[in-house]
Amino acid sequence: MIFDLIQLIAGLIFCYSYIPQITTIYRNKSAEDVSLTMYVLCMIGSVLSEIYIIYLMMYFAGAGWMMLITNTIGFMLASIAVYLIRKYRRKGMSINS
Numbered sequence: 001m002i003f004d005l006i007q008l009i010a011g012l013i014f015c016y017s018y019i020p021q022i023t024t025i026y027r028n029k030s031a032e033d034v035s036l037t038m039y040v041l042c043m044i045g046s047v048l049s050e051i052y053i054i055y056l057m058m059y060f061a062g063a064g065w066m067m068l069i070t071n072t073i074g075f076m077l078a079s080i081a082v083y084l085i086r087k088y089r090r091k092g093m094s095i096n097s
Contacts, residue, residue: 004066011070018077022084031085039081046075 025031049071053064 007064007066008070011067011074015070015073015077018074018081022077022081025081025084025088029088031088032090034081034085034089036082036085036089039078039085042078043075043082046071046078050075 021034025034050068053068053071056064057068
């Protein structure tokens with residue numbers, strides 16, 4: 001039970017870390033200095049983590065629910081960041097920026 005709480009708190013902190021950048025991009029309507037690559041890699045990492053978590057859940061009943069939930073939220077927030085970066089990025093900027 002205590003480890004579920006630790007997973008939940010850690011996952012929520014991880015998820016919250018996306019909010020300031022998403023807010024800044026949206027407020028300024030600019031993603032000029034934001035790395036698209038970083039957010040795409042975060043999305044890929046989230047998907048791979050979720051595959052592993054689901055694998056663990058199949059063999060250890062009840063394990064990983066909190067991590068799965070917060071990881072899914074993190075994936076959604078990274079997806080929002082990627083969408084906003086693509087929407088507000090000036091034409092002609094490289095993908096590595």
